[in-house]
Amino acid sequence: MGTKDDYYTEIKLYDDSVFAYKATREFPFEVSDGKWIIHGDTVILNSEPCANPELLQHPPVRTYKMFTKAKYLVKGNSLIPVSNSGKLQRGESLSRQN
Secondary structure (H helix, E strand, O other): OEEEOOEEEEEEEOOOOEEEEEEEOOOEEEEEEEEEEEEOOEEEEEEOOOOOHHHOOOOOOOEEOOOOOEEEEEEOOEEEEEOOOOOEOOOOOEEOOO
16 A cells, blocks of 8 residues: 555555555546566566456546556565666555555
8 A cells, every 4th residue: 555646556466366456536546457476576467458447346437557567576565666677666655554
């Protein structure tokens, strides 16, 4: 979980290698889901295309966000976005909340 500008973000990684992403302000405005894998100290997200995101059973959704080999460095309880070349990127970092 984390924040970026004025919204709250969340990526849930499930034991069966499925992930769910959501960004909210007053209601969810970005969602995604797909598969994740760990490669070394990096989590890689690959979303599954959504043919009709407007039909998702969520509160109003503005964007179905696509992840294609999106990489996040695993550091303690946080996921930090990295570029394909392995450099840390500015952006949202996500921390595990208990």
